[in-house]
Amino acid sequence: MKNILVTGGAGYIGSHTALKLMEHGCNVIIFDNLECGHAETIKTLQQIKEFSGKISDFILGDLKNLEDIELVFEKHKIDAVVHFAAYICVEESVQNPQKYYRNNVGGSLNLFSAMLKNCVNRLVFSSTAAVYGEPQENTAIEENHPLYPVNPYGQSKLMVEKILTDLDKSLGLKSIVLRYFNVAGADALTRIGEWHNPETHLIPNILTASSEKKFQLYGDDFSTFDGTCVRDYVNVEDLADAHVLALNYLKTENKSDHFNIGTNTGNSVKEVFKTCEHVLGRNLDLQICSRRAGDPAFLVANNQKAQKILGWTPKRSLEDSIRSAYEWNNRILKQQ
Numbered sequence: 001m002k003n004i005l006v007t008g009g010a011g012y013i014g015s016h017t018a019l020k021l022m023e024h025g026c027n028v029i030i031f032d033n034l035e036c037g038h039a040e041t042i043k044t045l046q047q048i049k050e051f052s053g054k055i056s057d058f059i060l061g062d063l064k065n066l067e068d069i070e071l072v073f074e075k076h077k078i079d080a081v082v083h084f085a086a087y088i089c090v091e092e093s094v095q096n097p098q099k100y101y102r103n104n105v106g107g108s109l110n111l112f113s114a115m116l117k118n119c120v121n122r123l124v125f126s127s128t129a130a131v132y133g134e135p136q137e138n139t140a141i142e143e144n145h146p147l148y149p150v151n152p153y154g155q156s157k158l159m160v161e162k163i164l165t166d167l168d169k170s171l172g173l174k175s176i177v178l179r180y181f182n183v184a185g186a187d188a189l190t191r192i193g194e195w196h197n198p199e200t201h202l203i204p205n206i207l208t209a210s211s212e213k214k215f216q217l218y219g220d221d222f223s224t225f226d227g228t229c230v231r232d233y234v235n236v237e238d239l240a241d242a243h244v245l246a247l248n249y250l251k252t253e254n255k256s257d258h259f260n261i262g263t264n265t266g267n268s269v270k271e272v273f274k275t276c277e278h279v280l281g282r283n284l285d286l287q288i289c290s291r292r293a294g295d296p297a298f299l300v301a302n303n304q305k306a307q308k309i310l311g312w313t314p315k316r317s318l319e320d321s322i323r324s325a326y327e328w329n330n331r332i333l334k335q336q
Helices: 012-023 039-047 066-075 090-095 097-117 152-171 202-208 236-253 269-280 304-310 318-335
Strands: 003-007 027-032 054-060 080-083 122-126 174-179 182-184 214-218 233-235 257-260 285-289
Touching (some): 012 039, 012 080, 027 066, 097 152, 152 174, 182 236, 257 304
Parallel strands (some): 003 080, 027 054, 214 285
């Protein structure tokens, strides 16, 4: 597969996957409305010359408008699609569920319609471990865990997964669904990285905070090895590798499946703070607070299926992720 459409390719994970596809010789067409992505990221990708692949086009458009995405397929001969374009903020989804269903589900339906109309039947879908809801026990979640999302964001992603199952059965649209928890890090050469406004993720907020900032740690009495919650932080470059492997699997096997992409072990909140302190070279001011309602002690993806079938394993550590994020943030600050 040579020509790959990446929806949401100007965003965090989409841009890193586009870069990885270029490295593997693919010509990438990026479709993005730039609501959450960045034109500067597209410009950076377009300037990279050392790979056999390239950004062959950037198209400004919105998946909520069917005509926008249909024009992409009229303009380009596309072999497969990697679909990232979605809203991802859990809290916002609770406050404004219509926005999430209209964009995440409605936009996906428009994409699938355009694909089927143009006989493009291979898709990698960026999903989330939020489709599982609350874990049943303190063990790494497997793909056969019950699917009970507890917020509209997770519900919207699960709806798209179910739609893909039906489209495979009825119309032969083959898809690989990748579910993951927290994503961290940046391109090792700091060409691109995490860039949200506002930033809600823990690691970049720690790395960009002033030395006087006090951080709240919610609960140190969980049934984990150090008393704090354990979460799964997968490196963004490792995650991009998983999308490339998923495309290769579609090409060779031509069948649908779903996989967890995670570390299989996770890291505690204390470990995240301690590693950030090591990278920053200074101590952080922590305030131990009461647990937040609904916080599970252990939320980690079992990755054995992805290892066995896709041949994917995480190669980068939590420190690798935090250090690359730190170097990326320093570069951004110097440019401002």
